[in-house]
Amino acid sequence: MKSYLVQPDKKLDLSKHDPDGRSQFDGSKDDAQQELETLNSRLSELQELLYAESKHRILIVLQAMDTGGKDGTIRRVFSGVNPQGVRVASFKVPTPEELAHDYLWRIHKQAPGNGEIVIFNRSHYEDVLVVRVHNLVPPEVWAKRYQHINDFERLLTDTGTTILKFFLNIDLDEQKKRLQSRLDNPDKHWKFNIGDLAERKRWPDYMQAYQDALEKTSTDYAPWYVIPANRKWYRDLVISRIIVESLEGLNMKYPPSENLDGVVID
Numbered sequence: 001m002k003s004y005l006v007q008p009d010k011k012l013d014l015s016k017h018d019p020d021g022r023s024q025f026d027g028s029k030d031d032a033q034q035e036l037e038t039l040n041s042r043l044s045e046l047q048e049l050l051y052a053e054s055k056h057r058i059l060i061v062l063q064a065m066d067t068g069g070k071d072g073t074i075r076r077v078f079s080g081v082n083p084q085g086v087r088v089a090s091f092k093v094p095t096p097e098e099l100a101h102d103y104l105w106r107i108h109k110q111a112p113g114n115g116e117i118v119i120f121n122r123s124h125y126e127d128v129l130v131v132r133v134h135n136l137v138p139p140e141v142w143a144k145r146y147q148h149i150n151d152f153e154r155l156l157t158d159t160g161t162t163i164l165k166f167f168l169n170i171d172l173d174e175q176k177k178r179l180q181s182r183l184d185n186p187d188k189h190w191k192f193n194i195g196d197l198a199e200r201k202r203w204p205d206y207m208q209a210y211q212d213a214l215e216k217t218s219t220d221y222a223p224w225y226v227i228p229a230n231r232k233w234y235r236d237l238v239i240s241r242i243i244v245e246s247l248e249g250l251n252m253k254y255p256p257s258e259n260l261d262g263v264v265i266d
């Protein structure tokens with residue numbers, strides 16, 4: 001999965017990342033579905049262990065262009081996981097109260113506690129993406145944020161949080177297909193946001209903003225992965241593998257039990 005890692009301190013050329021890529025799996029879609037089910041079960045076991053041990057904290061950051069598949073990824077990758085130990089935090093346009101604070105205030109409040117997995121559906125990265133593209137603050141303000149973000153993520157990882165960040169990489173054609181299918185299907189109209197069409201026109205600006213953000217904030221302690229996301233099944237498979245591998249690496253153990261020898265239940 002290292003091929004999707006954004007190497008810290010190296011230049012990133014997002015255009016070299018193929019949204020249609022599937023180099024890490026040569027089986028069929030059905031084979032992938034089977035592997036995904038196995039990974040789902042393993043993730044469920046690991047999450048129970050994480051919850052029982054109550055020592056580590058897991059933060060998963062999902063960023064994508066509109067229709068990029070954040071919601072579907074959450075549904076598919078975490079299907080089967082006990083909802084008690086997983087929380088999704090979605091970040092929308094900041095409220096007046098949030099805007100009256102520093103931009104990380106609302107983010108820090110949602111960070112995971114011991115034994116918890118939190119998925120950020122959008123995140124503090126919006127403050128160097130949409131905010132930059134729409135000039136919501138001047139360049140000298142957003143330019144400082146990459147360093148703030150690295151320092152903030154360092155604080156979280158120094159205090160027991162594992163951070164994994166995924167950019168779901170689709171292309172303009174795929175977005176068109178997905179928008180069109182929302183338009184064609186009345187049951188999906190609720191997902192169709194007319195504002196997405198204006199954002200679509202700014203695609204190159206967003207790609208530039210993503211490229212800078214990923215390049216400047218992929219660190220060895222909080223890495224970014226660029227996930228080929230035109231194929232939903234491949235996206236889910238790759239993300240599941242990375243999360244499972246990362247949790248396996250924590251070498252978690254169930255807490256030692258009390259001595260239960262001779263315990264009798266009446």
Ligand code: ADP
Nearest residue numbers: 066091092093094121122123126127130131193
């Ligand atoms: P989603 O597209 O994630 O399913 P919405 O359709 O409600 O959810 O969109 C949320 C909107 O909030 C997005 O357009 C996003 O760019 C915007 N947003 C999130 N964070 C910020 C921020 N810090 N500043 C401005 N806009 C933001």
